[in-house]
Amino acid sequence: MKLNYQNMLNTPKTGIQITENEMKMQFAKVQNIIEALNHGEGDNQDKGVPMLGWQTYARDITPAEIQKIQDAARNLADKCDVVFIIGIGGSYLGPKAVIEAVYGKNYNDVLKTKLYFIGCDTDPDFYAHCLKIGEDKNCGVVVISKSGTTTEPALAFRFIKRLIEQRQGKNAKDFIIAVTDAKKGALRQLADGEGYATFVIPDNIGGRFSVVTPVGLAPIAIAGIDIAEYLSGYKKALPLIDNPDAEKNPAALYALLRFLAWQKGAAAEYQVTNSAFFESNLAWTMQLEPESEGHYGHGLHVVPAVFPRDLHSIGQLIQQGPRDLIEIATKILTPRADLPVPLYADDTDELNYIPQNKLTLNDINKMTIDGPLAAHYADGVPNMTIELEKITPQNLGEYHYLLMKATAIQGYLLGHNPFVQPGVQFWKDKLFKLAGKPGY
Numbered sequence: 379m380k381l382n383y384q385n386m387l388n389t390p391k392t393g394i395q396i397t398e399n400e401m402k403m404q405f406a407k408v409q410n411i412i413e414a415l416n417h418g419e420g421d422n423q424d425k426g427v428p429m430l431g432w433q434t435y436a437r438d439i440t441p442a443e444i445q446k447i448q449d450a451a452r453n454l455a456d457k458c459d460v461v462f463i464i465g466i467g468g469s470y471l472g473p474k475a476v477i478e479a480v481y482g483k484n485y486n487d488v489l490k491t492k493l494y495f496i497g498c499d500t501d502p503d504f505y506a507h508c509l510k511i512g513e514d515k516n517c518g519v520v521v522i523s524k525s526g527t528t529t530e531p532a533l534a535f536r537f538i539k540r541l542i543e544q545r546q547g548k549n550a551k552d553f554i555i556a557v558t559d560a561k562k563g564a565l566r567q568l569a570d571g572e573g574y575a576t577f578v579i580p581d582n583i584g585g586r587f588s589v590v591t592p593v594g595l596a597p598i599a600i601a602g603i604d605i606a607e608y609l610s611g612y613k614k615a616l617p618l619i620d621n622p623d624a625e626k627n628p629a630a631l632y633a634l635l636r637f638l639a640w641q642k643g644a645a646a647e648y649q650v651t652n653s654a655f656f657e658s659n660l661a662w663t664m665q666l667e668p669e670s671e672g673h674y675g676h677g678l679h680v681v682p683a684v685f686p687r688d689l690h691s692i693g694q695l696i697q698q699g700p701r702d703l704i705e706i707a708t709k710i711l712t713p714r715a716d717l718p719v720p721l722y723a724d725d726t727d728e729l730n731y732i733p734q735n736k737l738t739l740n741d742i743n744k745m746t747i748d749g750p751l752a753a754h755y756a757d758g759v760p761n762m763t764i765e766l767e768k769i770t771p772q773n774l775g776e777y778h779y780l781l782m783k784a785t786a787i788q789g790y791l792l793g794h795n796p797f798v799q800p801g802v803q804f805w806k807d808k809l810f811k812l813a814g815k816p817g818y
């Protein structure tokens with residue numbers, strides 16, 4: 379994993395301008411922030427609990443706990459044709475990002491036990507579709523909710539629970555895994571009452587930082603992905619990402635450059651990639667960063683984009699629209715399989731220059747990041763690139779820790795606690811009121 383940030387500096391023309399000197403002037407401050415995070419200091423509490431457990435979870439989880447998750451996952455996958463993963467926000471984006479990065483968006487084409495994410499919307503058509511899929515099949519569910527009272531996943535669980543009960547009768551509980559709080563909350567109460575297998579979301583880890591916990595681990599294990607490998611990548615990143623020397627720490631540089639760009643008027647950040655498999659990781663980032671930094675008028679809008687696809691829709695705006703944006707690209711260097719481009723004698727489409735220049739499809743795919751980023755920079759869009767050698771569970775673990783630490787650093791640079799989300803509660807309350815929930 380490598381961060382290349384030269385294109386964030388000295389942007390030509392009219393774009394956001396950041397100099398190396400401005401960056402260096404902040405290094406001491408960033409160093410203090412990293413030390414504070416490493417030592418559990420600073421404004422980091424949610425309802426009285428310091429929310430920094432994601433920094434140590436991968437290091438502290440025991441082999442026995444990993445095995446327990448793996449065994450429960452295998453057991454459920456083996457006896458089910460379909461497993462529904464229920465969760466919303468941080469309770470589904472992380473596992474979806476890992477599963478899609480490993481198998482692609484059409485993961486069900488390669489998985490024996492089909493996985494469906496439900497509970498992050500309330501569309502009756504989608505529910506009907508899922509219930510139809512589950513009809514006459516052995517279905518299981520992993521229901522993920524720290525609070526247990528989030529409307530969308532709680533609703534979904536009612537429907538899926540009923541579906542499972544109709545087929546399995548009193549054995550239904552053996553097809554249900556709940557991932558929730560250790561002691562509190564409606565789902566914990568239900569799970570204990572009904573005897574579901576459970577895994578704990580630690581008190582000191584919030585939803586958007588929870589991919590490293592059973593929130594992420596249980597579903598990705600059901601998909602057959604090696605969770606020990608994911609955790610080993612996350613752990614491997616700790617010394618690099620916890621390093622207080624800002625200049626040597628990619629998370630520090632990432633956060634600092636985003637912060638400086640925001641200070642200088644950036645309103646939006648395009649999170650881009652050249653990998654169709656990686657797209658859901660951008661969706662994960664789209665919660666992680668805005669939910670952490672969108673306080674007191676702070677923060678950047680995060681716009682996900684897959685290149686080259688989305689260049690053919692939003693490319694004009696990026697190139698010549700308002701100069702209030704930056705781009706952060708995640709470039710995958712080596713695909714699982716590279717393909718030579720077929721040569722045709724007639725060359726009607728004028729593509730023979732590609733194989734004649736000894737370029738493969740992957741060479742072109744890398745250029746669909748490099749070329750457009752250079753063009754955007756020339757027109758005033760600062761950008762930086764995270765290079766991932768390959769998509770592997772290990773590299774995904776590293777990448778997630780980089781982004782989470784950067785998000786925490788960014789919150790402290792902005793001067794607020796990045797681990798709370800009072801604004802989310804505000805609209806949730808409005809919805810409760812509309813629906814006539816008692817007490818609202």
Ligand SMILES: O=P(O)(O)OC[C@H]1O[C@](O)(CO)[C@@H](O)[C@@H]1O
Pocket residue numbers: 466467468469522523524525526527528531584585586669799802
């Ligand atoms: O796990 P819970 O309690 O259902 O919360 C789900 C999600 O809702 C949010 O509060 C808002 O999206 C997220 O922070 C969280 O990840």
